[in-house]
Amino acid sequence: MDFSETAERISQKVMSHGHAVEKTAIETKLRRLVEEFGVPLAEAERTVTNEMAREFSISGLQAGGPGEAKTLDALVPGEWVTVECKVVALTAPPSPSISQTGIAADQTAAVRFVVWSRANAPVLKEGNWYRFESAVVDQYRGSVNLKVHSGTTIREVSGGGAIKPVITPIAALRPGIASVRGKVIQEWEATHDRILQSGLIADETGSVRFVTWKEEGRERLNPGTVYTVFYATVDEFNGRLSLTLNTATVVPEEGDIEVSRGDASFEGAFVHLAPGSGLIKRCPVGGCNRVLSRQNYCPVHEIQPNFQYDLRIKGWLDNGEETREVLISRAETESLVGMTLEQARELAENTPLGMDEVFLRFRDALLGRYLSCRGREIDGRLLVSGCTRLRFQPERLADLLNRAGGSA
Amino acid sequence: MTNGTETSPAPRREGGFEREPARRVFAGELRESRIHFKEGQDEKSPSFVLLPTGARCNRVFFVGTLTEKKKQGEQNLFYRARVVDPTGTFFVMAGSYQPDAMQQIARIEPPSFVAVVGKPNVYQTPDGAVLISVRCESITPVDKETRDQWVLDCAAATLDRLEKGASTPDGERARKEYGMDPAIFRKMAYEALAQLRL
Numbered sequence: 250m251d252f253s254e255t256a257e258r259i260s261q262k263v264m265s266h267g268h269a270v271e272k273t274a275i276e277t278k279l280r281r282l283v284e285e286f287g288v289p290l291a292e293a294e295r296t297v298t299n300e301m302a303r304e305f306s307i308s309g310l311q312a313g314g315p316g317e318a319k320t321l322d323a324l325v326p327g328e329w330v331t332v333e334c335k336v337v338a339l340t341a342p343p344s345p346s347i348s349q350t351g352i353a354a355d356q357t358a359a360v361r362f363v364v365w366s367r368a369n370a371p372v373l374k375e376g377n378w379y380r381f382e383s384a385v386v387d388q389y390r391g392s393v394n395l396k397v398h399s400g401t402t403i404r405e406v407s408g409g410g411a412i413k414p415v416i417t418p419i420a421a422l423r424p425g426i427a428s429v430r431g432k433v434i435q436e437w438e439a440t441h442d443r444i445l446q447s448g449l450i451a452d453e454t455g456s457v458r459f460v461t462w463k464e465e466g467r468e469r470l471n472p473g474t475v476y477t478v479f480y481a482t483v484d485e486f487n488g489r490l491s492l493t494l495n496t497a498t499v500v501p502e503e504g505d506i507e508v509s510r511g512d513a514s515f516e517g518a519f520v521h522l523a524p525g526s527g528l529i530k531r532c533p534v535g536g537c538n539r540v541l542s543r544q545n546y547c548p549v550h551e552i553q554p555n556f557q558y559d560l561r562i563k564g565w566l567d568n569g570e571e572t573r574e575v576l577i578s579r580a581e582t583e584s585l586v587g588m589t590l591e592q593a594r595e596l597a598e599n600t601p602l603g604m605d606e607v608f609l610r611f612r613d614a615l616l617g618r619y620l621s622c623r624g625r626e627i628d629g630r631l632l633v634s635g636c637t638r639l640r641f642q643p644e645r646l647a648d649l650l651n652r653a654g655g656s657a
Numbered sequence: 658m659t660n661g662t663e664t665s666p667a668p669r670r671e672g673g674f675e676r677e678p679a680r681r682v683f684a685g686e687l688r689e690s691r692i693h694f695k696e697g698q699d700e701k702s703p704s705f706v707l708l709p710t711g712a713r714c715n716r717v718f719f720v721g722t723l724t725e726k727k728k729q730g731e732q733n734l735f736y737r738a739r740v741v742d743p744t745g746t747f748f749v750m751a752g753s754y755q756p757d758a759m760q761q762i763a764r765i766e767p768p769s770f771v772a773v774v775g776k777p778n779v780y781q782t783p784d785g786a787v788l789i790s791v792r793c794e795s796i797t798p799v800d801k802e803t804r805d806q807w808v809l810d811c812a813a814a815t816l817d818r819l820e821k822g823a824s825t826p827d828g829e830r831a832r833k834e835y836g837m838d839p840a841i842f843r844k845m846a847y848e849a850l851a852q853l854r855l
Contacts, residue, residue: 572675574676613797616772618799640802650851650854653812
């Protein structure tokens with residue numbers, strides 16, 4: 250085996266730090282490790298390099314050649330890597346120990362990166378290409394992350410031209426960085442002061458919640474509009490995904506897309522009608538729509554005497570093995586229970602029990618019935634867009650008789 | 658009942674809460690159950706009845722004919738009712754802790770098809786006999802079609818449990834503890850189904 254090339258590489262590095270070293274001595278060390286101890290050459294090179302580094306007290310001496318740059322889709326947590334990529338977004342660092350955070354992308358993928366303050370790294374500029382040598386790949390909240398520390402060398406490079414980000418279907422999203430094309434189908438009331446906007450974005454394959462945190466230059470999205478979202482951060486929390494748009498470049502699109510109506514479904518007996526079903530009053534303040542208490546009190550907008558009536562069903566379906574919470578909105582509720590909103594309102598106004606009377610009628614019409622519900626599943630709850638009452642199937646009786654009698 | 662108000666939602670799945678499914682079981686099988694157990698030390702952890710076909714059940718769902726109801730007690734008013742399916746009788750109870758169910762029973766005139774959701778309990782009488790009664794969460798009048806659908810559903814669930822046999826931990830335990838011939842329950846399901854053809 251020829252060790253001269255490897256030995257040459259090591260001695261070059263050591264000499265570049267101003268120390269004289271015997272190339273043949275290095276070659277002997279390598280040969281001994283490989284031939285006598287069966288160490289793979291790459292590992293031997295690292296061992297010898299480290300030994301030299303210790304001997305001459307050189308820090309940051311790395312084994313290997315200039316290093317093959319890896320593509321971002323090939324990163325594995327725990328590795329030290331060399332990558333060439335473009336900084337496509339910069340975000341506000343969450344802590345003083347971090348000098349810069351953002352997203353770096355190449356033709357294959359995009360990752361979040363973190364530059365530690367102690368790294369003394371040059372300030373990265375959005376839109377430029379850089380070569381990161383000896384950056385560390387690790388994992389943060391389930392997604393791959395590139396860390397720049399004091400041993401990393403960063404050099405601006407001419408770059409690989411324009412990047413065409415890969416659009417991920419929403420159903421295929423995983424924690425990390427992703428670009429999606431979808432329509433904003435719901436906008437939710439902010440649950441926190443720092444939230445600029447949150448809601449649901451959907452494409453042909455599914456839907457996902459999104460959030461934009463308040464930050465300068467960030468704008469709200471228009472419900473009903475299709476957007477291409479480049480480099481959003483996909484986080485996972487309690488087993489569900491969420492898109493954070495603060496890292497993203499969001500471009501409105503012309504036209505419309507067919508969004509998935511949700512392909513979750515569940516069949517079973519209706520075993521529980523939950524409070525809050527039947528005739529309800531909603532807050533009339535634009536975009537609020539919260540359910541009011543009996544005293545017409547909205548948790549946010551207080552007393553609202555000019556409420557709007559609505560009908561809905563909240564409850565549980567049960568197939569004997571599993572249960573599913575269902576939420577059925579007005580249109581489906583009316584046909585399932587056989588009572589329109591107008592009829593429910595009249596009933597409530599003309600009976601002593603008022604809105605409770607509607608609840609009781611709903612209970613009598615629904616409990617124990619076998620239903621089939623289709624819709625979108627969010628947080629383990631089925632938002633029903635289609636619901637039918639199941640019927641007795643004589644052919645099923647014949648099958649079961651065969652099954653029960655078959656081996657009796 | 659707090660219709661019209663948004664009560665705080667039950668803790669979600671991630672909080673460890675999961676609604677216990679309501680098992681489909683014929684009266685003839687539930688009557689044979691003896692083992693009542695609880696997993697976990699917590700006061701609130703669910704208790705289960707082990708069915709002879711091998712499934713734990715914290716809740717049951719059945720549809721049958723309400724044949725009799727009886728009001729009992731003075732201060733602690735409660736109802737006892739009998740609900741009959743093709744294989745036997747369920748003993749149903751609704752007390753002051755189940756006000757909605759109690760009001761429902763009060764309004765139903767037997768005989769009537771009813772759908773019942775409730776929790777089974779095993780009691781031992783002073784003379785040593787074992788009684789299973791179902792504390793009901795809801796009891797609602799339904800039509801005959803729903804009853805027929807339930808018989809199919811329950812027969813299918815019973816056959817599923819029999820086919821799984823001792824391959825599940827609960828199935829194995831049931832075999833060991835009850836030692837009953839699975840053919841009994843297969844026959845029970847067959848006869849329940851056969852009655853639908855009449």
